[in-house]
Amino acid sequence: MKRLILWTNLLAVAACSRAMPPAPNGIAPVSAIPGIRVPQPSTPQLEATADAAVNDLADAAPDSGVVPAFDGEKISWDIDVRTFADHPRVQYYLNYFQGPSRAGMTVFLTRGARYEPMIRRVFEAESLPGDLGYLALIESGYSNDAVSRSYAVGMWQFMKGTGRGYGLRIDTWVDERRDPVKATDAAARHLHHLRDRFGSLYLAAAAYNAGAGKVSRGLGKLEWVAPADTLEEPDTLIQTDVSDSARAAEDSTLEADALDPEPVVDNTDITSDAAFFRLAGTDLLRAETQDYVPKLIAAAVVAKQPGRFGISLPASTPFAYDSIVVTSATGLDIVARLADVSAAEIRELNPQYLRFATPPRSTSVIRLPSGTEAKVAAGYAKLSPKARVHFMSHVVRGGERLTRIAARYHLPVSDIREANPKISGSRLKAGSRLTIPVVAIPSALAIRAATESAFGRHTARVATHRVRSGETLIGIARRYRVSVHALRRVNALRAEYTLRAGKRLRIPS
DSSP states (O other), X not given: OHHHHHHHHHXXXXXXXXXXXXXXXXXXXXXXXXXXXXXXXXXXXXXXXXXXXXXXXXXXOOOTTTSOOOOTTOOOOSSOOTTTTTOHHHHHHHHXXXXXXXXXXXXXXXXXXXXXXHHHHHHHHTTOXXXXXXXXXXXXXXXXXXXXXXXXXXXXXXXXXXXXXXXXOBSSSBBGGGOXXXXXXXXXXXXXXXXXHHSOHHHHHHHHHHOHHHHHHHHHHSOOXXXXXXXXXXXXXXXXXXXXXXXXXXXXXXXHOTTOOSOOOOHHXXXXXXXXXXXXXXXXXXXXXXXXXXXXXXXXXXXXOGGGGTOOOOOOOOXXXXXXXXXXXXXXXXXXXXXXXXXXXXXXXXXXXXXXXXXXXXOEEEEEOTTOHHHHHHHHHTSOGGGGOOOEEEEOOTTOBHHHHHHHTTOOHHHHXXXXXXXXXXXXXXXXXXXXXXXXXXXXXXXXXXXXXXXSTTOOOEEEEEOOTTXXXXXXXXXXXXXXXXXXXXXXXXTTOOOOTTXXXXXXX
16 A cells, blocks of 8 residues: 555656656657558658757748648647647657556546546636646646645646745645645636737747746747748748749848848747747757647647547546635544545545645635535534644653654644643653644655745755864764764865864755
């Protein structure tokens, strides 16, 4: 059982988009359109052409006019899948999702089927296409408990600062980035703002991953030239090869137009979905962001026709619930007993409560299984405030301090003092019993993600020490309770180094 739980947690973390491998160069094209066969490259010339299609996207413009029509299944998308479905980067992830990642995609799509109706409603309310919700698939595999290496959390992988900017509560009691409803609403508003800023869904998606500033700077560094007014062809972002005679005619036109020698920026191109693919063909975006939209397109193709990719999905029930409002600390285990369901079912509906209880002195909403609201409300009204939450208790051991107890339960010292008004000072009497205001101890990863600074996410706190005359490295290490090896490493000291008075050492905490 422990192995199964560990595997599930690792899968949730690995679901983040950063865990997917980048698309390599030289991808053989495979049609994403049922019934259409694309020949495999069999000559060095064709292989070189495939390499160029990935390395220089400006020479491999996806043309909606030549994309074959879909077959009788009449599958449709409300994002532009048809134009870019046969792009080499998209093809790579289509093969990846139906090959090495097929088992994972089955889990993710099964989980996503529960949330998809809710996500589509929220996105449509923000005037966004529902298929843009497949970003949750490539971000986290629809996992509310996913935590990335940079402490982005939840189904929509919000960083702490961004989440708070969209009204999400994030502290050691509640992390609403894990709330599927509130986080989806915040993600929809965020994507709405990005779409309004860039004028393109795919550029908005790239900005969701890399940051709006990064995408804006990248677009500003590209050269955007408006097509000639005399051409009857539609505006295109991606330059194509022209003949020598056409190039000569263009040169003569430019020479004749001496009053306006500078190229005109074409804003339509800059705000088109194809602009992402031109930007992704440069080094102005990280590899993760270059592959972000191709992953989205591939995920949309697979999600709409899983059977064609060898994925069989079981029937699922939509995410539906009742709810009650509480104004004081309430244990989710108590609510589960009143609803006559398992604690795991209540936990699944309320993943935002890190301590398996609502915070004290705060109005909170607890989601319930559908059809249980009346029964739970009646039973809850009969409970006294003390019976609504069963806090943990801790027996003090000899020499144990309040700070150490607080660290053990991932609580601030002030919360333990408030729950135990009779204690004074930090020294405690051995054998005394303390009330710990938690129903369950949250994981260290959950607490770290909720308290980690939005800036300098991986920066450790480092103190300094000025060496006095006669001090030794061993003595300083003992004073700060760190190893000599760690002290040498953080200060880059050789084994034969002799300390000198006045030198300032960095002390790792």
